[in-house]
Amino acid sequence: MKPYPRKVYWNEPTMGWWERAYLFEILRGLGITSAVFLRNMWKWVTFRKGALTTYYPEETRWDYAPANRGKHVLTQRPDGRPQCVACNMCATVCPAKVIEIDAGFDPADAAHPKFPIRFEIDYSRCVFCGLCVEACPEDAIRMAKEVPGLPRYDRGQMWIGMEELLTWNPQKDVAKPYPTGGTRAEKRGSH
Ligand code: SF4
Numbered sequence: 576m577k578p579y580p581r582k583v584y585w586n587e588p589t590m591g592w593w594e595r596a597y598l599f600e601i602l603r604g605l606g607i608t609s610a611v612f613l614r615n616m617w618k619w620v621t622f623r624k625g626a627l628t629t630y631y632p633e634e635t636r637w638d639y640a641p642a643n644r645g646k647h648v649l650t651q652r653p654d655g656r657p658q659c660v661a662c663n664m665c666a667t668v669c670p671a672k673v674i675e676i677d678a679g680f681d682p683a684d685a686a687h688p689k690f691p692i693r694f695e696i697d698y699s700r701c702v703f704c705g706l707c708v709e710a711c712p713e714d715a716i717r718m719a720k721e722v723p724g725l726p727r728y729d730r731g732q733m734w735i736g737m738e739e740l741l742t743w744n745p746q747k748d749v750a751k752p753y754p755t756g757g758t759r760a761e762k763r764g765s766h
Pocket residue numbers: 665668669670671672673674696700701702703704705706707708
């Protein structure tokens with residue numbers, strides 16, 4: 576039986592005699608690996624950061640990228656109430672369906688009648704896509720760049736509630752200040 580021809584990829588490399596001799600390329604690879612290892616060790620012994628493993632969660636990284644999507648934060652009004660109006664848009668758009676919200680209603684508060692009485696995120700299934708942040712019409716949910724203390728020993732403990740989402744620091748964001756007053760509806764009313 577004729578052997579089935581091997582698939583040839585469009586970007587298949589062509590090897591010269593140097594690569595086909597094998598030994599030279601092995602030595603070249605060992606040289607690159609050794610150079611990287613020695614460079615990182617030199618940084619380590621001179622107390623500078625090299626390509627070193629962070630022993631998470633015992634160690635916390637200090638150099639998260641500014642755009643890193645870490646832990647969620649619920650922003651607050653000046654009086655400490657959540658900016659959230661319990662519209663459920665974040666829960667609806669969430670691809671992992673990990674946001675659960677129970678809404679309360681206060682007819683006496685005309686500008687802000689709906690509010691969350693329960694707002695929970697299941698971090699054991701969150702994929703940190705940031706869609707909830709994008710969907711929010713009130714700038715009520717953000718993702719801070721830090722990811723502190725997320726690993727837990729029990730999946731049940733990975734449900735993070737409203738109290739933690741509201742009080743977890745940092746509540747400051749130098750790139751984009753947190754809300755300082757009223758809902759958009761309130762701001763519109765003040766103009
Ligand atoms: S980051 Fe993505 S997966 Fe996590 S809660 Fe928000 S929308 Fe859901």
